[in-house]
Amino acid sequence: VITDSVLSNKARNVLILLADDGGFELGAYLNKICQTPNIDALVRRGVVFNNAFTSVSSCSPSRAALLTGTPSHQNGMYGLHHGVHHFNSFDNITSLPNKLRDNGIYTGIIGKKHVGPADVYRFDFEQTEQNNDINQVGRNITHIKLLAREFLAEANKQNKSFFLYVGFHDPHRCGHSHPEWGPFCERFGSGERGAGLIPDWAPWYYRWDEVQVPYHVQDTEAARRDIAAQYTTMSRLDQGVALVLKELEAAGHQDDTLVMYTSDNGIPFPSGRTNLYDAGLREPLVVVSPEPGARRNEASGALVSLLDVAPTVLDWFGIKHEQEMSNEITSHDDDKPKSFLPILSKEPAPSEHEAVFASQTHHEVTMYYPMRAVRTRRYKLVHNLHFAMPFPIDQDLYLSPTFQDILNRTRSKQPLPWYKTLKQYYFRPQWELYDVRADPLELKNLHGKPSLAQTEASLRARLAQWQRRTRDPWRCAPGAVLERQQCRALDNGLD
Amino acid sequence: VITDSVLSNKARNVLILLADDGGFELGAYLNKICQTPNIDALVRRGVVFNNAFTSVSSCSPSRAALLTGTPSHQNGMYGLHHGVHHFNSFDNITSLPNKLRDNGIYTGIIGKKHVGPADVYRFDFEQTEQNNDINQVGRNITHIKLLAREFLAEANKQNKSFFLYVGFHDPHRCGHSHPEWGPFCERFGSGERGAGLIPDWAPWYYRWDEVQVPYHVQDTEAARRDIAAQYTTMSRLDQGVALVLKELEAAGHQDDTLVMYTSDNGIPFPSGRTNLYDAGLREPLVVVSPEPGARRNEASGALVSLLDVAPTVLDWFGIKHEQEMSNEITSHDDDKPKSFLPILSKEPAPSEHEAVFASQTHHEVTMYYPMRAVRTRRYKLVHNLHFAMPFPIDQDLYLSPTFQDILNRTRSKQPLPWYKTLKQYYFRPQWELYDVRADPLELKNLHGKPSLAQTEASLRARLAQWQRRTRDPWRCAPGAVLERQQCRALDNGLD
Ligand SMILES: [Ca+2]
Ligand SMILES: [Ca+2]
Ligand SMILES: [Mg+2]
Ligand SMILES: [Mg+2]
Numbered sequence: 001v002i003t004d005s006v007l008s009n010k011a012r013n014v015l016i017l018l019a020d021d022g023g024f025e026l027g028a029y030l031n032k033i034c035q036t037p038n039i040d041a042l043v044r045r046g047v048v049f050n051n052a053f054t055s056v057s058s059c060s061p062s063r064a065a066l067l068t069g070t071p072s073h074q075n076g077m078y079g080l081h082h083g084v085h086h087f088n089s090f091d092n093i094t095s096l097p098n099k100l101r102d103n104g105i106y107t108g109i110i111g112k113k114h115v116g117p118a119d120v121y122r123f124d125f126e127q128t129e130q131n132n133d134i135n136q137v138g139r140n141i142t143h144i145k146l147l148a149r150e151f152l153a154e155a156n157k158q159n160k161s162f163f164l165y166v167g168f169h170d171p172h173r174c175g176h177s178h179p180e181w182g183p184f185c186e187r188f189g190s191g192e193r194g195a196g197l198i199p200d201w202a203p204w205y206y207r208w209d210e211v212q213v214p215y216h217v218q219d220t221e222a223a224r225r226d227i228a229a230q231y232t233t234m235s236r237l238d239q240g241v242a243l244v245l246k247e248l249e250a251a252g253h254q255d256d257t258l259v260m261y262t263s264d265n266g267i268p269f270p271s272g273r274t275n276l277y278d279a280g281l282r283e284p285l286v287v288v289s290p291e292p293g294a295r296r297n298e299a300s301g302a303l304v305s306l307l308d309v310a311p312t313v314l315d316w317f318g319i320k321h322e323q324e325m326s327n328e329i330t331s332h333d334d335d336k337p338k339s340f341l342p343i344l345s346k347e348p349a350p351s352e353h354e355a356v357f358a359s360q361t362h363h364e365v366t367m368y369y370p371m372r373a374v375r376t377r378r379y380k381l382v383h384n385l386h387f388a389m390p391f392p393i394d395q396d397l398y399l400s401p402t403f404q405d406i407l408n409r410t411r412s413k414q415p416l417p418w419y420k421t422l423k424q425y426y427f428r429p430q431w432e433l434y435d436v437r438a439d440p441l442e443l444k445n446l447h448g449k450p451s452l453a454q455t456e457a458s459l460r461a462r463l464a465q466w467q468r469r470t471r472d473p474w475r476c477a478p479g480a481v482l483e484r485q486q487c488r489a490l491d492n493g494l495d
Numbered sequence: 496v497i498t499d500s501v502l503s504n505k506a507r508n509v510l511i512l513l514a515d516d517g518g519f520e521l522g523a524y525l526n527k528i529c530q531t532p533n534i535d536a537l538v539r540r541g542v543v544f545n546n547a548f549t550s551v552s553s554c555s556p557s558r559a560a561l562l563t564g565t566p567s568h569q570n571g572m573y574g575l576h577h578g579v580h581h582f583n584s585f586d587n588i589t590s591l592p593n594k595l596r597d598n599g600i601y602t603g604i605i606g607k608k609h610v611g612p613a614d615v616y617r618f619d620f621e622q623t624e625q626n627n628d629i630n631q632v633g634r635n636i637t638h639i640k641l642l643a644r645e646f647l648a649e650a651n652k653q654n655k656s657f658f659l660y661v662g663f664h665d666p667h668r669c670g671h672s673h674p675e676w677g678p679f680c681e682r683f684g685s686g687e688r689g690a691g692l693i694p695d696w697a698p699w700y701y702r703w704d705e706v707q708v709p710y711h712v713q714d715t716e717a718a719r720r721d722i723a724a725q726y727t728t729m730s731r732l733d734q735g736v737a738l739v740l741k742e743l744e745a746a747g748h749q750d751d752t753l754v755m756y757t758s759d760n761g762i763p764f765p766s767g768r769t770n771l772y773d774a775g776l777r778e779p780l781v782v783v784s785p786e787p788g789a790r791r792n793e794a795s796g797a798l799v800s801l802l803d804v805a806p807t808v809l810d811w812f813g814i815k816h817e818q819e820m821s822n823e824i825t826s827h828d829d830d831k832p833k834s835f836l837p838i839l840s841k842e843p844a845p846s847e848h849e850a851v852f853a854s855q856t857h858h859e860v861t862m863y864y865p866m867r868a869v870r871t872r873r874y875k876l877v878h879n880l881h882f883a884m885p886f887p888i889d890q891d892l893y894l895s896p897t898f899q900d901i902l903n904r905t906r907s908k909q910p911l912p913w914y915k916t917l918k919q920y921y922f923r924p925q926w927e928l929y930d931v932r933a934d935p936l937e938l939k940n941l942h943g944k945p946s947l948a949q950t951e952a953s954l955r956a957r958l959a960q961w962q963r964r965t966r967d968p969w970r971c972a973p974g975a976v977l978e979r980q981q982c983r984a985l986d987n988g989l990d
Contacts, residue, residue: 076579076581078860084571084585084966084968086571086583086585088581088583090579090581176978364968365573365968366968366969366972366977368863368881386863386881386884388883388884389881389883389884389973390973390985390987390988390989393976393985394976395976395977395978398976398978398983398985399978407986410986411986422986423988426985426987426988471579473579473859473860473861474861477861478884478885481888481889481890481893482861482890483671483890483893483894488893490885490888490893490921491902491905491906491917492885492921493885493918493921494885
């Protein structure tokens with residue numbers, strides 16, 4: 001897809017700034033408490049998207065989707081890449097870094113990579129958790145700054161266009177791996193005893209009674225303290241973003257680089273990460289185009305998917321987005337990923353037809369809870385394939401003060417000022433249909449409602465079509481078996 | 496583990512003959528109809544095991560377990576290796592071929608490999624489905640014979656001890672991939688029109704009304720015809736075994752080679768492959784030792800696991816079975832895999848304490864149905880972790896005449912002379928406890944029976960201990976989360 005964006009002869013580069021489990025704790029997204037002046041400043045230079053969605057709310061699958069333009073079930077990254085989880089994309093998948101490198105672009109990754117196999121996701125410059133300590137390359141913003149400097153100097157030396165992907169590890173939790181640094185590693189590099197010092201970071205602290213509690217988190221002191229810790233970690237991320245942007249400017253590339261800030265998945269709170277509720281799927285997305293006519297300090301309501309990032313980057317570089325890359329069966333389809341560069345010049349007319357899709361299978365290898373979803377501006381349909389088993393809780397969330405508070409209050413029958421019960425959270429129906437415009441909290445399941453029968457049938461058909469086009473191995477589950485591209489009934493009582 | 500087996504200075508070799516989905520359709524195992532004179536002849540030269548069990552009833556996981564001495568959850572091969580299933584063992588796993596090669600032994604694989612990554616399972620000589628057509632290297636016994644000849648000539652030329660693993664693809668089904676050759680590819684190479692000709696194979700045909708129907712298959716004409724096709728394919732396997740043994744003799748190694756015949760998993764019929772019922776777990780095992788004092792034409796009742804094959808092979812070669820290879824946490828445990836070479840000299844006293852273990856998670860990637868089991872001579876305890884969802888049916892079984900017959904009869908409410916109903920087969924309780932001595936068909940679930948409370952508790956503790964020792968990521972599921980080696984309750988109503 002080559003759009004009508006203006007292609008010039010000068011260098012064109014891309015910088016992706018990716019948060020890890022980052023949400024809307026950003027001034028630019030109207031959080032009044034959490035201070036993020038640097039990301040807010042980026043917004044003033046470009047477009048902030050209010051309807052950007054990841055296709056999967058899990059780290060490795062989301063990164064694989066972003067770097068290939070294909071959902072997790074299509075590229076093989078069904079769950080987390082590291083340790084016993086051990087998921088990898090298929091060997092024959094074409095990724096953005098490989099495609100760009102083949103086109104003479106200098107590619108680099110700094111920080112969290114979390115995808116594989118190595119040959120499928122090969123950058124010229126790699127400083128990641130695979131050859132460093134994750135906190136040093138993902139949270140030590142002074143170190144990140146210096147690595148960015150090194151990368152940019154090399155790109156200049158080689159006189160090449162570049163693609164730089166900075167995978168911050170903030171604001172990911174670390175209570176599971178490094179409880180000594182606080183639930184969000186908010187003490188790592190703070191200069192406190194035993195925590196080391198990140199020279200470029202001025203940590204900002206928040207009062208627990210002042211934070212903004214998202215609708216999907218209980219309003220208790222424990223949860224609020226957890227959120228306050230998250231905010232402090234956001235200050236490290238925000239300052240890290242500024243440092244990298246300053247390196248970009250110093251290297252002379254502020255005016256020829258497309259810059260994006262986004263996050264891989266929802267925040268690590270209930271209904272967020274690992275969920276297909278909006279708290280899990282909706283992501284911050286800020287895109288700054290250096291083109292003369294580009295929109296500045298504007299918001300877009302367009303429905304975009306992080307699956308669109310790969311075609312956008314290819315579009316920016318003027319590289320054809322070939323069929324081969326997206327591994328598609330049919331050649332034409334409205335629901336295919338597409339470049340959002342045109343949106344950077346002009347807000348498209350809103351359309352009720354637009355949709356984004358999601359596909360989640362594993363997070364940890366033990367957390368099998370396949371879900372598929374389609375979301376338009378008004379409706380969301382979620383298919384929970386393994387609905388008869390409880391929704392799984394990841395190791396990291398489990399140990400969080402917020403989740404422990406829910407558990408403790410439920411056990412001891414204390415008041416729990418939350419929008420759900422733990423039991424509701426665990427046990428979900430096979431199909432969930434929400435009017436997300438009227439019911440943004442996704443509390444009232446409209447599945448089976450007679451007046452919406454046609455809407456539901458049409459969403460279901462559209463989801464099925466997307467699953468077919470993207471070769472979803474789960475497209476017949478749980479009531480049927482996939483045989484030679486056909487679903488054949490198991491007669492197990494499920495549809 | 497170095498046993499007291501007699502180690503001589505002459506060459507010592509190993510030949511493993513592995514059937515694919517092979518069961519007890521063997522004269523040596525008292526099947527009166529299916530003719531397998533060559534495997535029966537092998538039995539006369541050695542020991543036939545009546546209580547040999549795989550640790551997992553699925554192809555790649557079983558092969559990975561056999562080649563590493565570790566259960567699937569420990570080596571990472573949680574399901575099938577090929578295609579979208581895409582499972583691989585961890586990169587740091589030590590396998591038998593790698594270990595043997597490091598010790599100067601010439602290693603070869605002919606036929607079905609179905610494990611990876613390549614570096615973890617590296618043989619000096621590889622002629623497998625990864626570089627050939629699977630039917631040519633796995634079912635064309637003339638081709639297999641010539642490859643064995645080539646391997647043995649090279650071993651002789653290099654004057655090395657050898658380890659040769661022949662992975663027959665017979666008697667695996669092929670209705671899913673090659674329906675034109677019949678449900679078991681029994682027409683492949685038969686000389687029929689369009690089926691090619693395998694010069695060394697004289698196919699044997701059976702009357703459907705004469706076959707022996709296993710207890711776990713319905714007694715109907717459709718199932719019987721399916722079994723008759725399986726028997727014909729057994730004739731190809733049996734003659735293939737003879738050809739390879741003849742090559743071994745011709746190469747001068749009949750008297751210095753340990754020969755084993757076994758199968759990776761249960762037969763592809765209901766309750767067989769992908770199940771932890773005995774029909775899925777129990778395997779034929781014939782072992783011939785060339786040692787002067789070895790037992791000949793004897794049966795052993797010892798409880799052995801295919802996890803014991805790796806330590807047995809290392810024992811045979813006099814190579815220390817290091818801790819590192821089995822990736823174990825504790826250094827001493829009765830339930831660890833161990834060499835069965837001593838059994839080839841002398842039948843051990845039967846012990847009620849002996850146990851084998853099983854661990855199944857995926858087969859196809861969409862078939863998530865984790866199960867863990869412990870089996871003693873008398874009892875079997877199975878934990879079905881995802882019991883609330885129906886037991887999954889693989890693509891290959893689904894299309895089989897036998898399963899289609901069950902489906903059709905169930906749908907049309909025709910008589911179904913089967914030991915279960917389809918609904919019972921799909922929906923299983925979380926815990927199944929059988930007195931396999933009194934109830935070999937595993938029909939009467941004794942879980943929760945007060946008189947067996949102590950027995951069940953002790954089996955459950957032993958299974959949990961095995962899961963801990965082998966670092967099972969699922970050891971806390973479904974009621975708890977694994978955190979820092981501890982199970983912590985989810986309060987989701989499950990234990
Ligand atoms: Ca993440
Ligand atoms: Ca098999
Ligand atoms: Mg779209
Ligand atoms: Mg044992």
